[in-house]
Amino acid sequence: MRKEITLQVNDNYIKQLRQGYPLIHKEAVKPIRALPEEGAVVRLVDSNNRFLARGYYGEQNKGIGWVLTYHESEQIDSKLFQTKIFTAINKRQGFFQSEDTNAFRVFNGEGDGVGGLTIDYFAGYYLINWYSQGIYSFKNDVLQALDVLGNYHAIYEKKRFHTKGKYLEDDDFVKGERGEFPIIVKENGIHFAVYLNDGAMTGIFLDQRDVRKVIRDTYAKGKDVLNTFSYTGAFSVAAALGGAEQTTSVDLAKRSKPRTIEQFSVNGIDFDQHKIVIMDVFDYFKYARRKQLQYDLVIVDPPSFARSKKRTFSAAKDYPALLTDVISITRNHGIIVASTNNASFGMKKFKGFIKQACQKMHVTYKILQQFQLPSDFQTNEQFIQSDYLKVCIIQIQQNK
Ligand code: SAH
Secondary structure, eight states: OOOEEEEEBOHHHHHHHHTTOOEEEGGGBOOOSSOOOTTOEEEEEOTTOOEEEEEEEEEETTEEEEEEESOTTOOSSHHHHHHHHHHHHHHTHHHHTOSSOOEEEEEEGGGGTOTTEEEEEETTEEEEEEOSHHHHTTHHHHHHHHHHHOOOSEEEEEEOSOOOSOOOOOOOEEEESOOOSSEEEEETTEEEEEOSSSSSOOSOOGGGHHHHHHIIIIIOTTOEEEEESOTTTHHHHHHHHTTOSEEEEEESOTTHHHHHHHHHHTTTOOGGGSEEEESOHHHHHHHHHHTTOOEEEEEEOOOSEEEOSSOEEEHHHHHHHHHHHHHHTEEEEEEEEEEEOOTTSOHHHHHHHHHHHHHHTTEEEEEEEEEOOOTTSOOOTTOGGGOOOEEEEEEEEEOO
């Protein structure tokens, strides 16, 4: 049996907890004398010792754990994990049965009832992300649930927490038949090369699926496309398949070039017809202005924070300035796909950034479409941070 410790919730947190807010903040509970072990079961009570919820202890960013149940009779055991994972998988039946998509999120943390845990599916392979030592201690329960379902080639994992002591260099393999990487997955008929054995990045961000599709189907045809912060060039591939005249992918990471070539190649596209530039995006903007390069479609999807030799970029602070650069190299009537995964601000503020940048550049604009997380990235309504993705497709018009 796991150790269960009782924590008393401060009065000012009780209401939101009762409403379903899943994260246990350090300040939400009375100070603890000895820190519980990672993975300990925590029983949350009010000042009259009345049961509120039960969860697990696991340090992750600002939290010390996650609520898993509001039922006093429900224990934190394999049955609970099995129920949550089966429920999540049932919700994704449409994806499992899809003919043209076989890469998607099966379990999305607190959105599916277990904060700190995500599970992705890549053409028969499961990839588990563990965000704390605490949730990692439930590994057997999670594996058991996946084993009951069976029918997979292999399970891989990423430990996204600090491992104390020596960290055994491994290839993240857990069980099954080792894959030969890259494996090729399908997404709305687009192919992507994916690595599950090569560090934190797999080669594709599954949450942008709908955006890639709309770029291919609606915005790319005949266009000269610039994809900034291009990573493995997934948006460029979508644009090329949608009939773009040419794509230019810009990223400062050197591995970006072979990985982008690979993504074009697995789709039968001649990568020589496209440009792949290894450069700081901010330098590229200057270069493009100097050369008077203009694009019909510019995709901008920066990381929330980035530090390069020359500067640090923070989306919450620097997004408007980034957009002014983008506008400066976008043709009149051109389209900008502006995206951010920064959880610290919402869509309203993001649209404010767009307005600010357009005013500064004296252009008028129309937001043609907007996207948030796709349906497999289930979110928890009480925990708005989990709804992090914001994408606006904007058309700009220069005022003559
Ligand atoms: N848009 C991509 C994902 C971007 S991930 C996609 O949908 O697949 C963020 C990328 O930004 C990383 O590949 C990182 O190398 C790159 N990056 C970070 N700072 C940069 C900078 N200043 N200039 C160019 N690339 C940068």
